[in-house]
Amino acid sequence: MTDAIRPQPGILDIALYQGGKAHVAGVQNAVKLSSNENPFGPSDKSKEAFSRTVHSLHRYPGTDHADLRAAIAEVHRLDADRIICGVGSDEIITFLCQAYAGPKDEVVFTEHGFLMYRISALAVGATPVEVVERERTTDVDAILAACNRRTRLVFIANPNNPTGTMISMAEVERLAAGLPKQAILVLDGAYAEYVDGYDGGAALIETRSNVFMTRTFSKIYGLGGLRIGWGYGPRAIVDVLNRIRGPFNLSTTQLETAEAAVRDQDFVAKCRSENARMRHWLSEALAELGVPSDTSMANFVLARFASEDEAGACDAFLQEQGLIVRRVSSYKLPHCLRITIGDEAACRRVAHAVAQFKGVK
Ligand code: PMP
Numbered sequence: 001m002t003d004a005i006r007p008q009p010g011i012l013d014i015a016l017y018q019g020g021k022a023h024v025a026g027v028q029n030a031v032k033l034s035s036n037e038n039p040f041g042p043s044d045k046s047k048e049a050f051s052r053t054v055h056s057l058h059r060y061p062g063t064d065h066a067d068l069r070a071a072i073a074e075v076h077r078l079d080a081d082r083i084i085c086g087v088g089s090d091e092i093i094t095f096l097c098q099a100y101a102g103p104k105d106e107v108v109f110t111e112h113g114f115l116m117y118r119i120s121a122l123a124v125g126a127t128p129v130e131v132v133e134r135e136r137t138t139d140v141d142a143i144l145a146a147c148n149r150r151t152r153l154v155f156i157a158n159p160n161n162p163t164g165t166m167i168s169m170a171e172v173e174r175l176a177a178g179l180p181k182q183a184i185l186v187l188d189g190a191y192a193e194y195v196d197g198y199d200g201g202a203a204l205i206e207t208r209s210n211v212f213m214t215r216t217f218s219k220i221y222g223l224g225g226l227r228i229g230w231g232y233g234p235r236a237i238v239d240v241l242n243r244i245r246g247p248f249n250l251s252t253t254q255l256e257t258a259e260a261a262v263r264d265q266d267f268v269a270k271c272r273s274e275n276a277r278m279r280h281w282l283s284e285a286l287a288e289l290g291v292p293s294d295t296s297m298a299n300f301v302l303a304r305f306a307s308e309d310e311a312g313a314c315d316a317f318l319q320e321q322g323l324i325v326r327r328v329s330s331y332k333l334p335h336c337l338r339i340t341i342g343d344e345a346a347c348r349r350v351a352h353a354v355a356q357f358k359g360v361k
Pocket of ligand 1: 087088089090091114157160161188190215216217218224227228229
């Protein structure tokens with residue numbers, strides 16, 4: 001790269017995102033538990049909708065996503081005009097940073113927070129501010145102490161990835177109420193559907209003009225490969241984000257598949273209860289083997305080992321057994337492995353392999 005041709009400040013500070021591994025060399029049919037995907041895949045109804053779109057691929061998609069927004073609004077009892085859809089919730093996070101942060105501004109998130117917050121902040125020249133957590137849980141007081149006149153966005157995932165922990169709505173409300181007036185609180189609800197009865201912060205948004213929520217079809221809907229997410233918030237913020245959204249950011253296939261998916265809440269309920277059952281089973285099984293985890297509200301557990309070396313050795317052993325889990329060193333948790341809750345057979349294989357690793361018969 002010559003000195004004359006250089007990217008905007010901040011861009012070269014971005015570390016390339018390392019996704020979850022999908023394969024292990026020499027192992028056939030490895031079970032992938034590294035990206036918090038739904039082991040049951042998408043619902044049959046969404047797959048049927050996906051297939052039907054083959055007949056309209058020559059047409060441009062609609063630009064206003066009206067049908068998908070209407071379906072989301074109906075299911076979640078929201079105002080369709082205040083929903084925005086994007087290429088995964090990643091794109092909504094990107095829009096928020098593009099629209100509200102720039103050089104000299106600060107974007108706040110937690111030390112074990114999702115990596116995309118840092119990437120999107122640096123990409124717009126803003127300064128990422130990482131706040132320590134308390135026992136791997138979001139610390140509202142620490143976030144409030146980190147905010148100042150330059151803070152424009154505060155991202156928290158609730159439940160959080162990769163810790164799986166969650167803070168109460170009362171704590172979220174306290175955070176929203178305590179922020180400086182120019183800052184937006186973004187509640188990332190990528191895992192919200194795994195929490196029975198949780199609205200991701202939708203009710204709070206009705207009472208506050210500084211709260212925005214992001215959601216995704218990548219997790220419980222089993223559509224990570226298709227890249228669809230959405231956001232909900234005050235009309236003024238949604239209006240701003242729509243101005244920078246490309247008119248054709250979502251394809252017909254994305255839109256129609258997501259619409260069928262959101263209308264199939266029986267599938268969502270089934271996945272939620274099966275996830276809760278196996279999450280409980282796996283965390284108990286691991287704890288009995290001396291591998292504790294915090295109470296997870298999401299579709300993964302964060303297994304804690306005695307040391308970074310032990311976590312690395314267990315990761316390597318699991319790979320030899322055809323089980324791919326996630327090292328979370330880039331989330332400052334080098335002694336932990338994040339294990340997605342697979343189906344029952346996968347969870348039993350993980351527990352069996354960890355027992356072998358620990359030398360327990
Ligand atoms: N937020 C959190 C907390 C996540 O874990 C993820 C996915 N790993 C996302 C957002 C982005 O999801 P997507 O872009 O697939 O909607």
